[in-house]
Amino acid sequence: QVATNTETSKNVGNAILYETVLTIMDIKSESGLRVNFINSTAQTNVQNRKEIGFVLLLKLTFNCYVMSIVKLLDWFSVSCPRRAMELSFALVNGNNVRGMMKELLYFLDSCEPEFKADCASGIFLAAEKYAPSKRWHIDTIMRVLTTAGSYVRDDAVPNLIQLITNSVEMHAYTVQRLYKAILGDYSQQPLVQVASWCIGEYGDLLVSGQCEEEEPIQVTEDEVLDILESILISNMSASVTRGYALTAIMKLSTRFTCTVNRIKKVVSIYGSSIDVELQQRAVEYNALFKKYDHMRPALLERMPVMEKVTTNGPAEIVQTNGETETAVLETKPPPSGLQPANQANDLLDLLGGSDITPVIPTAPTSKPASAGGELLDLLGDLNLTGSPVSAPAPQIAQPPFLLDGLTSQPLFNDIAAGIPSITAYNKNGLKIDFTFERSNTNPSVTVITIQASNSTELDMTDFVFQAAVPKTFQLQLLSPSSSVIPAFNSGTITQVIKVLNPQKQQLRMRIKLTYNHKGSAMQDLAEVNNFPPQSWQ
Known part of the structure; x- marks a missing residue:
């Protein structure tokens, strides 16, 4: 009508x-x-x-x-289902994505092995482009990992981890779903890898029963560790999967309170593993417990939001996920590329000269001059002025001195015991102390741990520490342990700085401090020149 x-x-x-x-x-x-x-x-x-x-x-x-x-997906031939699958993916849009994905998941569950890799990849791409919600996106990828197993591409694991990390409101739901998905079944290696990573990151949410998306389950700390230990000893677990599980157990040492001694025993056992990679991780984790326990909470804190990593060109389909090591996105990738000359020179004027370098660049590639002042973001709005130069600042090749997720050789030598600490800043109730350690794998590396304390009667919030060093050095700032400095010296913020000094020159540093205190935004600059000789000679 x-x-x-x-x-x-x-x-x-x-x-x-x-x-x-x-x-x-x-x-x-x-x-x-x-x-x-x-x-x-x-x-x-x-x-x-x-x-x-x-x-x-x-x-x-x-x-x-x-x-x-869609009906042709079940046709009894070889070429017809493949063409129907490809055409089905081409017809997916935001309006029919739920129904199409349901049919394609049914096809993935029953299709021949030769179709599984392509079908899984197509579902990943369609779900990423047309997902109606984050929960639906996560559920769909978990269903693919459960169904396709080792037929999925190697980048499926880090991509799902990146998606989960960025979906803060879904952490409790996701870790609970993954925990239930791997109970008693470790055959799907990509699923086990993602589950191990999530349990290590969000194990505290799992045992606390904070899931609001579905009925929470009752899990104890010992039950969570039982699952991870079972993954370690399972014959179905690949070497990389065991690495995920061991790292997850180590991370739980800062999230669980009643099972720390059990975690220490498990880690020490694998210090004599016949798997060299697993043994190396265990030895370094033992060193954290014994020598650097004060740094353990900061080093094992929860991962920040990750940036999406893209590749140029189609990714190669690899059908042996469990046998090929998958790179987990553990840190936010630093900016890379050759910076325009005028931007670099502005930043180099930070210490009054043209011999200063900011954070270490990695994988340099050419970048247009119109990219904008990304380097200037290091120290914010300092109104830096420097004369332009005709050529970009030369890049210093990055040696493999960073600890790379604690997977290098034994961390530090005993020289650190004789290096005195210094007070780099002490003003308006804010005190910054530097303690020093020397890397055992590269004598040119100095590891500086800053400790920020607050002697005033109110907390200092949104605290950010930034630094720059002369160009003959290379510097990397790791994530701080917190952004709030408690009042009355009742707690500290710790942050690790790694400095490469290949020419053994005297170290100097310009630091910038920003924070909120008593309702006002505070900002200050300082130059640190009193580094002890043992820290750089």
Whole structure:
């Protein structure tokens, strides 16, 4: 009645008629109603009404073709299902993504092994592009990992980890779903790797029962460790999967309170593992417990939000995920590339000269001059002025001195015991102390641990520490342990700085401090020149 009696001489009537078209297509009505409406709109001489009827006809035709193509997925041949699968992915859009993914997941569950890799990759891409919600996106990828197993691409694991990390509100739900998914079944290595990573990161949410998306489960700390230890000793676990599990156990030492001694025993056992990679991790984790326990909470804190890593060109499909080591995105990638000369020179003026370098660049590539002042973000709005130069500042090749997630050789030597600490800053109740350690793998590396304390009566919030060093050095700032400095010296913030000094020159540093205190935004600059000789000679 609405379609027949609507006056279409004005735009309002056409709008109502258009919505009627969409309603007829979306509801489960009789096919005769659709045919009658097409006929009534096509027979009239009103141009707008004909166009609306054509829209309805196109949508009806599209839906008919989609259903026919989906049915061909189960055809008893080789070429027909493959072509139907490829065409199905091409027809996915934001309106039909739920239904199409449901059919494609059924196909993934029952198809021949030769189709699983391509089908899994297509589902990943379609879900990323058209996902109606983060929960649906996570559930879909977990379903693929459960179904396709080791047929998925190697980058599926870090991509899912990146998605989970960025979905803060879904952490409790995701870790609970993954925990239940791997109970008693470790055959799907990509799923086990993601589950191990999430349990290590969000194990405290799992045992606290904070899940609001579904009914929380009751899990104890010992039960969580039982699962991770079972992964370590399982014959189905690949070497990289065991590495995920051991790292997860180590991270739980800062999230669990009643099982720290058990975690120490597990880590010490694998210090004599025949797997060299596993043994190396265990030895370094033991060193954290014994020599650097004060740094352990900061080093094992929860991962920050990760940036999406993209690749140029199609990724290679690898069908042995469990046997090929997958790179977990543990840190936010630093900016890379050759910076424009005028930006670099502005930053080099930070210490009053042109011999200063900021944070270490990695994987340099050419970058256009219009990229904007990314380097200037290091020290914010300092109104830096420097004369432009004609060529970009030369890059210093990055040696492998960074600890790379604590997977290098034994961390520090005993020289650190004789290096005195210094007070780098002490003003307005804020005190910054530097303690020093020397790397055992590279004598040119100095590891500086800053400790920020607050002697005032109110907390200092949103604390940010930034630094720059001369160009003959290379510097990397790790994430701080917190952004709030408690009042009355009741707690400290720790942050690790790693400095490479290949020429053994005297170290100097410019630091910038920003924080909020008593309702006001505070900012200050300072230069540190009193580094002890043992820290750089």
